[in-house]
Amino acid sequence: MTGPKLECYALHDPSPQLVAAAADRDWMDATNQHFAYRCTPLSIANASGWEVLNPVGFSATWTGWNGKQDVILRPHEAGVNLRHTGLFFGHGILSFHPGYLFRTDPDWTMWVRGSPNRLKDGIQPLDGIVETGWLPFTFTMNWKFTRPCTVHFEKGEPFCFITLVPAVTIESVQPVIHRIAENAELNREYKSWTSERTKFSAAIDLGDPLANEQKWQKNYLVGRSPSGNSVAGDNHRVKRNLKAPIWADKPPASED
Template sequence: ESFAYRCLPLAIANAHGWVMLNPCGFSARWLGDVGTHSVEIVLDEGADKKRAPVSLFGSGTLTFHVEGVMRTSEGWNLWVGGPPNAMKDGIAPMGGVIETDWAPYTFTMNWRFTRPNHWVRFEENEPFCFFFPTPRGVMDRLKPELRPMEDAPELLESYRGWAASRAAFQEWIKQNKPKTPADQWQKLYYRGLHPDGRPGAPDHESKIRPAEFRQTGSRRVCPAGRSSARKPD
């Protein structure tokens, strides 16, 4: 019934950037020590060792090299981490923010094992890195506040109306079998509506479509003739 895909914030997060694909299939495990020798990597037959991940930093860290230098417009950083909502047992992605508008440097994508002696599998062409641009300095410019909801009467009234409506809807679900799986959700946020049916933001997004990377310049540069980045499925 694809319950997860009915969660709009989750679906938007999954599509909110591009992924890089693993160039070769392999299995890996961490033996528990802090040294670089403590990560064991077993490549699939025929895999290119030059493009395979390595144990570079120690402490149970698995490192993927990113081929090429990423470039963004002036004032834009690149947020880099693991594919959203794509958890792996025994290993977790590490994240970073890079000033890619000026730096002529490559970066690595790192995953860290969460427990020793557990084999982790990465398939060929499986996403290992997720990235999207973000304005530099935006966090310094934001001024977060905490205030009672009573200070915003219209918001409080709308929230209470939604809470009562949701409780009544959930009770109705218990008493009545929905005709279709879609009938199990009110879908107000999904459709960009307030609890009373009024439209919310005029630019509400129920789907985003990041542009595909295109080849430019004097020659083809995609690794192995593939797209170096693509949108998540």
Template sequence: MSAKSEKLPFLAYHTSTGEPPELVPGPIQREWMNDTRDAFANRCLPLLIANQAGWLVLSPHTVRAIWDGTASLKSVCIENIEGPEPYLAMSHFGHGILTFSIPFLFRTPPGYNLLVRGPANMPKDGAAPLDGIVETDWSTATFTMNWQLTRAQHPVTWKRGEPIAMIVPMRRGELESFEPELRGLYDDPEVAKAYLEWRNSRTQFIKELPVEGSSANQAAWQKDYVHGRAPDGTVAKDHQRKLALKAWRKGKKP
């Protein structure tokens, strides 16, 4: 069975009162990417794929946090501006760390962890997400999402509906199964040939780009990677141009 056809259960049990935070597949768009000149950032397929590579936990509140620059538990002042209780944001560790309680007990298949990280390619002025990996195939505990406030006396706001975390299932032990090996480019003539063809093609394209009427100028940007195509015309067998993560649905009682 291929990875695409394999159906893996991914469960979220709401552990609190009130409406649970919304869980949604990561969207392909990012506001800052759309705002770049001619929206050029949207030409970067690796960015677009990363944008979609997980599910977002959306804040049910509008929260403003200010760090006073000290290590005290009271160093973060938190203001819940909009949204119903129970509130998720707290100061639990001190040192300018803002903690969001995630009111779900997640269950992944045996052997799968959950990477809990900041929303991909969504920088936030004054706050840096702190990633964690949780063994959600057995743990009976919930977890938190933490952000390090990086600028004292600088208010940072998470709006209602804004992502506070991104969750990504990952197979436990898979990273450790890789055998890293450093080689010289010309140790593999075929790899070297393909790379040099790409490098020469790229150099020529950049040279011709400002020349009005040239093929590069008319194309505006190279699309080989977007189409999964090498300079010699070879097409990748398993190329992805977008992801299609499933939406969360309400399950039935077993």
């Protein structure tokens, strides 16, 4: 099955590296027994797009004032060109040029943001949705300082995360609120899940050996309801497997 089109026109030679996003995060690695990776939705979100990597390391300092000159950039290495960054808006906003003009099918748009669940103290990535189905020019990836401070963007660190979303389908969605008691089967499954989770948490707290061996309940991981039925269907994923970008005029690398 052919997926939606994503064409990436490099604007410079070289342009910043564009890669399929990875599921791992430093802070998740540092959790006890890597327990953060037990949250499948977290890992799936981390890898549900592509990242643009910073070509050179630099620091950015915000003085706390609102002028463009109040963000000061310093490369980590003398003489390095920071042409992929800009100070267009003031108010403690740092902008990046992605280095690509992206084109998608008309029915799809591009969600531009920071990498999901990647933490950076002192500065916050700003989200934007761009109509890349027709756009003949590019956009900026913007970050907003949260306080006067200095932050560092290392070489190879992602400064932009892109993923695709349908352009207007969400506008046809009508949220409908129900009382869960109206759906008897779903209500039974929810109560069963609540009961089992409470018992499992209590067993962990009491040091129950079987619970400790199991470590966590895996209903979501295996797409199973609390009653034991397999309910997730063919779209269930425990990890992403996105395609790496390739050059249109170059053969794919050998897979020896």
